[in-house]
Amino acid sequence: MAALKKLITGLVIGLLVGLWIGVNIGKGQPIWAYPFSEEQKILTEKAKEKADTATKDVKKALREKLEEPEEQK
Numbered sequence: 001m002a003a004l005k006k007l008i009t010g011l012v013i014g015l016l017v018g019l020w021i022g023v024n025i026g027k028g029q030p031i032w033a034y035p036f037s038e039e040q041k042i043l044t045e046k047a048k049e050k051a052d053t054a055t056k057d058v059k060k061a062l063r064e065k066l067e068e069p070e071e072q073k
Helices: 002-027 043-067
Strands: none
Touching: none
């Protein structure tokens, strides 16, 4: 019975530490930083910024492609 109690305690502690580290890795923070700090950008904000950048790059590439003369195609 004591071995089962130790196993469950170890699993719970491991789950909590793993969750802490996993959230920090997902947010791009140092591993042992507080994962719920408001100073860091939220993952959705980072994704939105990258999507905006990608959209601008695609628009630029399409405009350049459409402005090419027919002979160069």
